[in-house]
Amino acid sequence: MSERLFNFSAGPATLPLSVIEQVKSDLPVFGDTGASVLEISHRSAAFANVLEEAEDAIRTLLAVPDGYKVLFLQGGASTQFAMVAMNFLANTGKTADYIKVGTWAAKAIKEAKRAGHVHVAFDGEPGAYTHMPRQDELQLTPGAAYVHTTSNETIQGIQFASEPDTGDVPLICDSSSDFMCRPTDVSKYGMIYAGAQKNMGPAGVTIVVMSDELIARVPADQYSMMSYAVQAAKGSTFNTPPAFSIYVVGLVAKWLRDSVGGLEAIRALNERKSQLLYDTIDGSGGFYKGHAARDSRSLMNVTWTMANAELEAQLIKEASDEGLMSLKGHRSVGGLRASIYNAMPLEGVQALAEYMKEFQRTHG
Ligand SMILES: Cc1ncc(COP(=O)(O)O)c(C=O)c1O
Structure with a gap:
């Protein structure tokens, strides 16, 4: 690679x-x-x-x-x-x-x-x-x-x-x-x-x-x-x-x-990035289920589960083949986690959101 x-x-x-x-x-x-x-x-x-x-x-x-x-x-x-x-x-x-x-x-x-x-x-x-x-x-x-x-x-x-x-x-x-x-x-x-x-x-x-x-x-x-x-x-x-x-x-x-350009600028970007993923989860009609309560959602680590572990594993594997790596959730929570720290570019999050929508279309 x-x-x-x-x-x-x-x-x-x-x-x-x-x-x-x-x-x-x-x-x-x-x-x-x-x-x-x-x-x-x-x-x-x-x-x-x-x-x-x-x-x-x-x-x-x-x-x-x-x-x-x-x-x-x-x-x-x-x-x-x-x-x-x-x-x-x-x-x-x-x-x-x-x-x-x-x-x-x-x-x-x-x-x-x-x-x-x-x-x-x-x-x-x-x-x-x-x-x-x-x-x-x-x-x-x-x-x-x-x-x-x-x-x-x-x-x-x-x-x-x-x-x-x-x-x-x-x-x-x-x-x-x-x-x-x-x-x-x-x-x-x-x-x-x-x-x-x-x-x-x-x-x-x-x-x-x-x-x-x-x-x-x-x-x-x-x-x-x-x-x-x-x-x-x-x-x-x-x-x-x-x-x-x-x-x-x-x-x-x-x-x-x-x-x-400083912390106000990174906040705006982090809000935009995380919102893209939360919107994808919320708009999935239950295909993706967010772990965090809405008022506590993290700008940095977006966590969610799916109907079963097989589907989760399949998404993680197929996303990885598409260049979206390390989406496995921590073993104690299961599911998936996208860590989108300051250095994750907007394009990476856009690619993931698109991929999640496509995965739902083909597997939902
Ligand atoms: C919130 C938080 N605190 C503490 C730690 C532990 O950090 P370290 O591995 O540097 O000891 C981590 C590591 O993931 C963390 O996420």
Whole structure:
């Protein structure tokens, strides 16, 4: 296979072609360094510049207010599940509220329980994780250490329309699968984190946007690698950072800022793309059945089922033969999932919507 297909993988996921081409042209020699970005020291001026440009682009796109750090950490978003609780729950004697909206939120809860007392402020599991809670469905603990939420559940395909109101309690958000898919008011959050490999770049780096106020709460005796305070003080270079991944994140962020035109522009495109698929599902007379409640539908991961598993498998296989790859839903939900992150072009979604209609005509 020598051509690029439309890749609907949930992550690692499709990247902008211009970024892939830039990476290619930066190999084997990056700028005037005499080596590729894979080979230069993380203490070099060239890499300091890579780090600074990546951070600048993210700050500009999200309009990150003063008093927030942008960090590039390792261990994936899953390490954040533990790190958040180690830094802000363990030994505080407080309760942390968790909004359990899907598989990833449940994993975050499992880790947090090792560190301290967790209160599930909303449990979507009995409802098969089909909707995001309204504010009046949240049972928040006054004086909680923090509230943890997941803005987009990648597996179920549900997304918060806007962030919950947690008053004075810091809101911590796993935004791995919808980071920078639309404008976000960072000032409403204590912390936003995202594994890069869906919307922002390759696996290996996790972007963390965190308030200085929260960093001030990190215990002084925290393990260095697990301490947000140490990572912030060292500018994400306490140890050797995932330099190549950070470099690609910088390219993706610059693409979003300079080529796409920022987060309002990408929101409009993401709404258009997802609407095409939801319209196809809704217009199918029940041939395709959406998993998510309408008010919770994700801009990023569109999930649906069909009458039986054979038909689903047939669509996945035949679509793949047509150049529409990785449409299989997660095994826990079944059915199909089209992950249409920022870098999925409109043409890819149009091709999928047309294909779904054609499949219904021939198999319906
Ligand atoms: C919402 C969400 N959170 C966390 C994770 C875990 O990310 P990682 O594999 O980087 O640990 C994922 C991965 O798919 C995810 O979708």
